Amino acid sequence: MRAMLLVRAGAPLEAADLPVPQPGPGEVLLRVRACAVCRTDLHLVDGELPGLLAPRIPGHEIVGDVVATGAGVGLAPGARLGVPWLGWTCGQCDYCRAGCENLCDSARFTGCHTDGGYAEYVVADHRYCLPIPARFNDAEAAPLLCAGLIGYRALSAAGPARRLGLYGFGAAAHIVAQLARHDGREVYAFVRPGDEQAANFALGLGCAWAGPSDHAAPVALDAAILFAPVGALVPAALAAVRKGGRVVCAGIHMSEIPAFPYALLWGERSLCSVANLSRRDGADFMNLAGQVPLHTAVETLPLASANEALARLRRGEVQGALVLVP
Ligand SMILES: [Zn+2]
Numbered sequence: 001m002r003a004m005l006l007v008r009a010g011a012p013l014e015a016a017d018l019p020v021p022q023p024g025p026g027e028v029l030l031r032v033r034a035c036a037v038c039r040t041d042l043h044l045v046d047g048e049l050p051g052l053l054a055p056r057i058p059g060h061e062i063v064g065d066v067v068a069t070g071a072g073v074g075l076a077p078g079a080r081l082g083v084p085w086l087g088w089t090c091g092q093c094d095y096c097r098a099g100c101e102n103l104c105d106s107a108r109f110t111g112c113h114t115d116g117g118y119a120e121y122v123v124a125d126h127r128y129c130l131p132i133p134a135r136f137n138d139a140e141a142a143p144l145l146c147a148g149l150i151g152y153r154a155l156s157a158a159g160p161a162r163r164l165g166l167y168g169f170g171a172a173a174h175i176v177a178q179l180a181r182h183d184g185r186e187v188y189a190f191v192r193p194g195d196e197q198a199a200n201f202a203l204g205l206g207c208a209w210a211g212p213s214d215h216a217a218p219v220a221l222d223a224a225i226l227f228a229p230v231g232a233l234v235p236a237a238l239a240a241v242r243k244g245g246r247v248v249c250a251g252i253h254m255s256e257i258p259a260f261p262y263a264l265l266w267g268e269r270s271l272c273s274v275a276n277l278s279r280r281d282g283a284d285f286m287n288l289a290g291q292v293p294l295h296t297a298v299e300t301l302p303l304a305s306a307n308e309a310l311a312r313l314r315r316g317e318v319q320g321a322l323v324l325v326p
């Protein structure tokens with residue numbers, strides 16, 4: 001099968017011709033129909049995350065059709081499934097036992113510890129695959145598998161904020177903005193300074209305001225979510241939320257957070273991160289995505305253009321999500 005392989009961190013992905021993997025007990029073999037490109041893939045390629053076992057096929061926003069199953073899997077060939085970042089958990093550590101499998105000490109992540117979806121086929125543990133709402137086509141569904149899921153978890157962590165700030169308006173934010181608008185909330189979008197396209201994209205999705213991230217918020221926010229991997233935005237977001245407000249960091253990696261005066265945290269403001277996802281998040285979010293008027297903005301590229309897709313994501317030249325199609 002054709003695949004784009006991360007041979008070592010810091011180098012471009014390499015086109016490779018590899019054997020089709022075979023499903024073991026409890027696993028499914030999927031023919032990949034679409035795989036969205038996530039900022040986490042960029043962090044992996046750049047060597048910014050621990051745990052990568054290279055060579056590795058990246059990609060953890062996978063939509064595919066069941067081709068074959070291992071022992072103990074009751075799925076029919078042709079069934080459409082999504083494969084998210086959370087690929088396996090131990091079920092036995094303190095976190096798993098407490099219902100926090102997203103924090104599992106020995107979790108395996110798709111496209112990091114196991115091969116992912118930048119390929120024609122992928123094998124996954126069927127217990128961690130997710131159903132895909134029928135009204136999304138394959139490419140439109142792909143960003144739901146991480147941008148949507150992490151966005152959903154971050155939105156939940158932000159609490160019932162009526163005025164919500166989003167820092168970084170990429171794939172996750174464009175989904176969260178729609179969910180928040182559907183709830184009747186006001187969304188304030190903070191984009192890269194000078195990125196008029198992103199600001200207009202945010203306004204087109206119903207945001208109340210869109211402006212550069214180095215400007216003050218036009219109103220006091222109840223909560224803010226940081227999707228941009230820029231540590232300097234943490235004090236900016238704390239300054240933008242009211243007393244008791246919450247700032248949620250949703251990225252897996254961030255540049256160093258600069259020192260800031262305690263006054264920004266004072267007043268019972270809180271700062272937290274969200275990490276990974278649980279299967280409960282997956283089930284709840286896919287259920288929601290099937291019911292609310294959510295549209296994902298996607299641009300498809302051939303699998304062989306994976307390096308171009310990553311370069312465009314790095315430069316911020318994406319509206320919504322880029323999706324690789326084998
Ligand atoms: Zn565990």
Ligand SMILES: [Zn+2]
Pocket residue numbers: 038039040041060085146147
């Ligand atoms: Zn991701």
